[in-house]
Amino acid sequence: MSERLLINCVTGEAVVKEHSAAERARLDAQRLVDIEKEPYREAMEVLRSWDAKGYTRAWETSVAPLVAAETLPEYDATVLAEKKAARAVVEG
């Protein structure tokens, strides 16, 4: 079980507790949504390395359309459906 360190600003108390079942479920759903961000991050790191080498920044013309069309290689239909369902849970 994962834990959290809690600082209470009223009492000054600091304690370590496990996540509640509700918080655990919410974090698990959120993680599926968070994963969506990783391809963007990796793409940005690649582009930064291109910048460092003097290449023209190409985000708008190369990566952004793939992201918009959800056609990055690791995005199959099943995974996309799971992520969209998870986002619906997180955002209510």
Place this chain on the structure above:
Amino acid sequence: MGDHIMSTLLVDGINDADGGGPKATLPTTGGSAFTLGPNWGALEFVSTASITAVANIEVNDMAAGYDYLIQIENFAPTTDSGVLWARLADDNVPTYLSGASDYEWGGNWTNSGGGDSEIEFAPAMGNDAGNASTVMITIINPGQTGENVQLRWEMAYFNASANFNQTVGGASFTHDTSSVEDIQFGWSTSYGAHTFKAQGDITVWRRRRS
């Protein structure tokens, strides 16, 4: 000898050590309305704790009427290339919000670019032995309502290549203009699961706004 607590101090003038003339512009007759309130202008200690191998660190139940200063000291992710994230809660459950446009953030390396589901404090951080980073965050008046709660930070950190860097930045709670009672920290690589290394401390202060 007992303690004497004085909540209000009335003064006629503030003099130098030789008793010379007033050094401050104060009324010279009839006393003065100049008063010193408790902890006026000073940081007030809230709490400190050692960081253990936890997935999240939370600062809960921030009170109205204060700015809060949170310093996470000598910390590191257990998993390499973690980005330090934070999410806020505007209820007392707390429910940390993660909608796609709940936050705007920006730093001296990049920004959220039109809304994000968390606040990001720096690029990817390293977990090598000896890597230890520190961030000082000021949350401006989290107890207010009617305006978006905002925060500022300064951070010195080891990146994923074990080089020492720094960021400065700020964020706005764009979810709504509710007060914020709680802030939660975690790691991008698996928020709520990947842990902090068991090193460093977190210290919290607050300062009165009036």
